Each structure stands twice: as C-alpha cells, then as structure tokens.
Amino acid sequence: MKEATSDMINTRKLTGLSAVLLCGALQAGCSEDADRGGRQAAEGPLFAVPTQVYGADFATSTSYVAFVPSLDVERIQLDDARELNERGTVAKLGDYFFMASSSKPVVDRFELQADGSLAPAGSLNFSNYGLPEYFTLDAWGGVLVDAERAYVFNAADGSHVAWNPTTLEITGTIEGPGVVKEGYNLESIAVVRGDRMYRVFTLLNYETWEFLPSPQYLAVYDLKTDELIDLVEDSRCPQLYSRPFVDEQGDIYFSGWVWTPGLTLTGDYPASCSLRIKAGEDTFDPDWQLDFAADITEGREAAVMRPLGDGKVLLDVFHDERVTIDEATDPQELSNTPNWRLWMVDLKTKQGAPIDSLGFKAGGYSDVQVDGRNFLMVPNEDYSETTAYELADGEARAGFAIQGSVDQILKLR
Template identity: 30%
Template sequence: MSKWVNWILGGLALAGLGCSSDTNDNELGTGPYAMAIIVFSPGAPQGTTYLTSVASPDVPTIDTKQGREFGGQANIAAYNGYLYVSRGDRPEIERYILDANQRLQLDTSVPALSFANFGVQAVSVDVTVNTFISPTKAYIIGTDGTQVAWNPSTMQLGAVISTPNLKREGFLDVKASSGIARGNRLYRFFYWSNLLVQPYNFSDEQLFAVYDTDTDKLLSITSETRCPALGGLAFTDGGGTAYFSNWFYNVPGTLQNGKPPSCMLRLPPNSDTLDPNWAPKFRDLTGGHEGAQLSYAGGRTAIFAALHEEAFPDIKTPSAFQLVSGANWESWSYNLDTGEAKPIAGIGRLGAQQTTFRLDGRTFLLTPNKEFTQSKGYEIKADGTVAPAFSIAGFSRAFVKVK
C-alpha cells in the first residue's frame, strides 16, 4: 500500500491518477449518509474510490456495488445540504445533491471547481484540508501554507492568502493542522517534516496562525514549542473550546531519537490565544505510552490512540513505518474536564489509523487492517460501552450525513 503523503493542495492522503467512471449518477442508493471507500489492488496501487450512500449507519456492511467510481483517492465533505467530492483523478471538486427519492446526483446547476491553475494533480475537500466558513466561503490549505478561498454556493475560487516565512532549513515539507472556524476567525498550526529519514523528523517548533475570515487576512502567527507535530484532526467541543493534537508519524522520533513527547493544546472560547497552562502529555495519561489523534466523542469525552511500544523487543530496530503501522495501538477515552483517561474496553489492539465519525450525536470509530483491505467499525456510546458497527472492504476517511 502506498504511504500517505501531501500534494500541494492535498490532504492526509495520496491522491493518485487513474480512470474514473462518470456513469451511475442515479445509482448511489438511498441517502442521506455518504461514504468514500478507498480500495487498493494490484491494478490500482494508489487506490480507487467508490462513493456510496446508505439510509442509515446501522447496517452490517457498506459495500461498493452501487458506488460511483473515481480513479485515485477521492474525498468527500457535507455542508449546508450538499455533498462535495474532490476527485482523485483530476484537481476538481464536484457538488452533489439529493433528489426527490433521496438519491445522490451530480449537481449540474453549477460547474466543477477546478484548481488546475495551481499546477496540482489533485485537490482534497476533506476536513483535514478544507474548512467551511459559511455557505459562501471555505478555505483549502496547500502544503506551502497558502490558503485558497472558494465559494461552496457558486463553486468559484476566491482570495488567495499566503503565509510568509514558512521555509525551514533541513525540512522538506511544511505541514498544517486542520482548520478551526469560530466566529470570524480561522485557526491552524504549521510545522515542518522530513519523511525521507529514519526515524521521521519533525520540527520542535510549531506556528499558531490566526486569520480574519471577513477580510481574508493573516492576523497573527505565534511560535509554540510545547507539543510536536500538531497535525491531527482539530475539533471544537460543545462549549466552544478548540483542541489540537498530533498525528502519529512523529511518535517514532520520540521513542527512537529522544524527540519531545506528544501532547495536546487547547484554545479557550472567545480567545485568539492558546491556554498557557494546559498541555497534557499522552504518556502521563497512559502510564508511559505515547499517544496521538485526539478526537471528539461528544459531551465531555474525547478519544485517542495509545501505542504499546512494549510489543517491540528493541524499540530502535523497526523502521518508523513499521513502528506506527502495526496493530499495537489501543483506543483510550479522555475526559476533557477531569483529565481522566482509560482504555476503551471491547475494541482490542488496532492499527494507528483510527478514524472517528460523528453522525447525529453518535460516535463511530473505523480502523483498517494492516493492508487497508478491510476496515471494522465500532460505535462508542455515551456510557462508554462499545458495540460493533458497519464493516467495509477497503478504507475510508469520510462518512458524512448529507442533509
């Protein structure tokens, strides 16, 4: 399987080239839920994506039989009653609607939004890269720190906002967290990486950027060194506090090269300044295990993945990818008020790539096998219990309610 990388305007995925089918516009099943299922095969090592829909998440299997096919890794997002699809085979975003029979159809009343003038092969609309601000504005972040505004209503491009001084010697890539939209502000982190060395190298410094979404201006950018590689999916809880944490690729550097331990930061409501007194380390919550991917589970509960590094007799031996890709991770719950953390019973050891979906106030966790050919879903209920949920033959980063 191909490793995840960033395109200039891509997400936490490898967007590949390939053939796609423009048929079956009306053959996507009943809505209003949609999933983009990525299937890897010898003939499509970079993946083929099937856009499929179901009436409810309470099904044993979500299959690709009635799915619309896209070459490469397409991504989806739902907003304001529309479904947006970034194609895996060309740098375009299409918009879909639900017809009178609750079936997804390509919306021919607006053009596909093209990013071809930016010189990229693909673009991503998923939440790791794209942030919706309003029915008439969204931002997509590029790997050089440039943000491109676009209009979800008219499907037209808007302002281009550059973020200056983002080059760092010794690093290959500028990476960014997902964005948090709150009021007329957009917040995100930038940091640097080099994935061509062992273990992967990440900068100790992060930059916290604040943008004015009314004027499309960068208001401030502040150095932050408490937590490394804050590229996980940021979220806002029910009280308006925003949270940032790491993706998992920085963990090998901590365990093998003495880099700083992973932790999380928060941004209080009605503030443009991070909480200076709050930066819990995952290892302090788990009895010594490194963690990653803090995500929201509703109410005052978040979940994250903790690595059981004792599975490796010599932590220095495995490659960085071997260290993070095996089924040596465990899902933990975390109380955002009390700071209590504990393993979630009923799931067992998983791979690092744990994706959380919030649908109608319910929390689902999807985790793939090592080859990304099968993924199992779990519902994490409000009382902390776990129930088996849907499975898929492939992998998915996006399961959304269209309307």
C-alpha cells in the same frame, strides 16, 4: 503498512464526475439485501460513504463512493459505488452535494433528485491557482465554513483560495505565512471557530521521515476579511498533525497523529502532547499542556485526541510493553502494529483507561458524527479494510465493514 510516502500521509485526505445515478435516472427505486448495504430506495434516508482503496505499494489508489439507505448493515458493498480517481472526498453544504479528486483541482457540485439520483449543478476549476499536492474537500485540504464560504488549501506554500459554494465563484486568495523550509513539506490542518480559522503547520521531510519537532506554527486568519492576522511559534509539542476540535466551552484542542510516538520510542525525539486555545483567545494557552505519557497513560506514548463531550476525549495509546524495541526497530512500522488501544480520558481529572469493548488494533482511527450517532472508523494493519464501531455509553459496538480506508460519512437526506 509503511506510511513512508506523501501519498500515505494523507490516508485521511473525488474526481470530476458526470451525473451519479444511484439507482438509474429512470427508475422509481431499487433495493438489495439489507445486510449488504447495496442499492437503496428512492425515498427515505440516504448516506454517502467514500472509501480509498490503495494499491499494493501504496503509491496508487482508487476511491469509491457508496450510496446506502442505512448504516446498520454487516458490510457496505462497493458493487454499485461510484469509482473515483485517487483520493476522493465529499461535502454537503446547504442543498448541494460536492465531490473532488486529488488528481485535479476541480470541485463538482450536484443536486439530489427525488428519485435518488444526483444531477450535475456546476463545477469550479482552480487550475489557475496551482495544484495542491492533495486537492481535497476534507479537513486536510479544504475548509468548509458554510454555504457561502469555503477554502482550498495549498500545502506547497501554505496559501488558500477562497470560494463561494452557492455561486461557484472564486472570491479571493490568502497568501501563505512564509514558513516553507527547504527539504521539508508543509503538513497542516485547520479548524474554524466563529469568524476565525486556526491552522497549525508542521514540517516533514519525506526522504528521512523526519517531523521537525520544533517549532510548530499557529496561523490565525480573520474570515471576515480573509487575512492572516497572526503567526505564533510554539515548541512544546513535536507534531500537531491531527484534526483539532472545539469543545462545548469553545476551547480548541490540538494533538498529533500516530507517526511520532515511534520516533520518540526509538530515538531522541520529544514526547507527544496536546495544546489548546482557550475560548476568546487567538493563541495557545501558555498555562496548559497535556503530556500523554507523563499525565495519563502510565508512560505510554499516544496520539489522535478526539472529543466525546462533557470534558472527555478519546486517545490512541501505543502499548510498548507488547513489543521489543531496539536499534533495528523502524519507528514507522510501530504505527502499523496491532499494539494500539483506544482510551477514554477525562481531561479534568486526567484519568483514563482503555475501552473494554475494543481490543488492540493498528495505529490510527477517525471519528465520524452523523445522524446523531458517533462512529469510530478503525482500519486494519494495511488499511485494506475499515470497521465502523458505534460508540455509545462508553461502549463500542462493531458495525459495518467496508473495503479501504474511510474517514467520512455524509447524510444526504
């Protein structure tokens, strides 16, 4: 897969729907062979698993939301899944289940019924505020704070629309920070800690596939007043477009996605690294920088740092010793080759090693925490299928497979 379009940069990024009837509104319950992850009973656990299936050229896609009673199956089937247009994302806030589609600026809300169906409970249309390039509820387009506070991000200008998931009302707007640059798109992702939202802006030229290596912009927002209160420039790391996270101490860590290691290995591009914001601070820690190749991976480029707890993280590491790189090498093709491995890293000691139970794979993964479990969603080389690995005690056990690309799992009950 060559991720060379704006569509594919959001492989980690649902449509206006009528009622979603999981087993039929009039049925008391239904079931299918358990190892297929098909229809579910009206009682017991219920999970929503959205997946995005791409066309042959990756210019088009269709999403599906599968509703299953268990994640402990060999395969989650899409026979009974709800079909959605383009990029589909979901959310659960309070007692409500939300869906949105990247094709139109509408959030649809549902209530889960006792029989396992979803009853419409209103919708909210954002069309008067402009259509973001990707209208999503996940971390690449939405910021979900709690049952009364949420935000839609517009990558065209870096602005936000604030809305209340309980009342389904738009409550205000936050203007963009003014970092738009001609010829470049804003790529951005946010994290919330307390009453602060921190958003890093990266600039990308889709025509040349150039991530502008510097500066990165850190925008800090006060969510009590819905105001941008600070904008900080930092040029130490070339791209920080992966989901940030808050650790147990309240420190926030930032890292990049799997596209820039190829740029580093094929040209004069800075090495990938990680930055942090310490607990109680609102700017990057000037005394902390984690250079993956120099500090941990014995010279290998890496990306996508995600938390494991107790000071340990996951890191997606490109093993360049397995490939020949010359002047004809396409840097973006390197991200799709099966030469990446997931490493477990101790941030305190800066020691790390590959997870023995996981072999080589294509670049990229998503981690999903649901029902007290930690899953690694690992796509194949062309993102046509995802395998879920459950991570426990330092080992990864292969779980269900599903068609398409998955980065969300929600427990509805």
